[in-house]
Amino acid sequence: MHECLEAVAELLRKGRVVADDKSAPCLSLVFLRKVSSGETLELSELYPAVDPYRVFESPLELLLKGGPTPLLKVGERPKEAWAKLEWYNPFSRSIKDRTTYALLRSVNGDRLVEVSSGNVALALSAMGLLMGKRVKVYVPTAGRYVEPFLEIYGVEHEVLDVTMTVEALEHIRSDVAKGAVHTNQFENDANFFAHIRTAAELDWQLQRRGRRPDFIVAGVGTSGHSAALGFYFSVRYKSKLVAVQPKDWIPGLRRVETGVKWLKWVDAEVVDVSFEEAMKGVRALARKFGILAGISSGAVYYEYLRRSEEGVYAMVFPDDLFKYYEVLRSR
Ligand code: PLP
Structure with missing residues (x-):
């Protein structure tokens, strides 16, 4: 179990938590910003900021x-x-827009690789392009319905003759060996x-x-x-x-x-x-x-x-x- 779950639990129980060296990295993932050790965090900061006019300066602002x-x-x-x-x-x-944004924030590198049966492939294509990253996605056979969309995004992709997303994981090892970063929705x-x-x-x-x-x-x-x-x-x-x-x-x-x-x-x-x-x-x-x-x-x-x-x-x-x-x- 993750060492910082106790800090998140305290945030949920008391409505606030003070970050320490151990919990600051994962609280940064929850709060989608850099959290420093010693900082007090409020649960209410996680509640959405709503603009009733829904006018946005950029697609990422639309997401957030x-x-x-x-x-x-x-x-x-x-x-x-x-x-x-x-x-x-x-x-x-x-829902995978949320996941993918967090994955993208958590890794460094300009070349990204991921395995997805559908929604992460789309989200990563879109947001990778917006953030100036080169994206490659592997899609198991069952997810081939997303292929036309990936072609529209123009991202590199390969449909693999496997039935499950996990089986496709070994195919990305060679990309990683060549310097691509695996965003890794299954483990990250x-x-x-x-x-x-x-x-x-x-x-x-x-x-x-x-x-x-x-x-x-x-x-x-x-x-x-x-x-x-x-x-x-x-x-x-x-x-x-x-x-x-x-x-x-x-x-x-x-x-x-x-x-x-x-x-x-x-x-x-x-x-x-x-x-x-x-x-x-x-x-x-x-x-x-x-x-x-x-x-x-x-x-x-x-x-x-x-x-x-x-x-x-x-x-x-x-x-x-x-x-x-x-x-x-x-x-
Ligand atoms: N439903 C759909 C349509 C999905 O694409 C996914 C994940 O890709 C899920 C449910 C499951 O979500 P999670 O990966 O958070 O378990």
């Missing part, structure tokens, strides 16, 4: 100040439910700590309605966002994390036994949802609320629907359906 992403009520008492619509992020139209703790901020944003929104979640339901890919939300809300309100893994295949999700890093840092109930069940969730959301949520969002919603416990549920819907057109046509 364009939020919060909407929180939509998708269930009434006794199983009240709120879903965070992460496709309102500007680049990959997914910047991923997890970035989503402490996502959790604070969700908390801030729920507070406007006087709500505290009893349950967090989220999908597991790298486990960055599910684990961070689970950590945040279990420390602050003793909420329970329900982590959704794919029974067969769901774009963006993977099974816990394939070795996810951060879910081990929290208590979670891990549940299986199949592609077909996820699509039932997608259809239910479309027919009830008019929204075309992505397949992993459908999986999360399906899990919420089948649970019997009463209480307040907070869910993350990582992206929407549009980029999966080809996936839907081919099944």
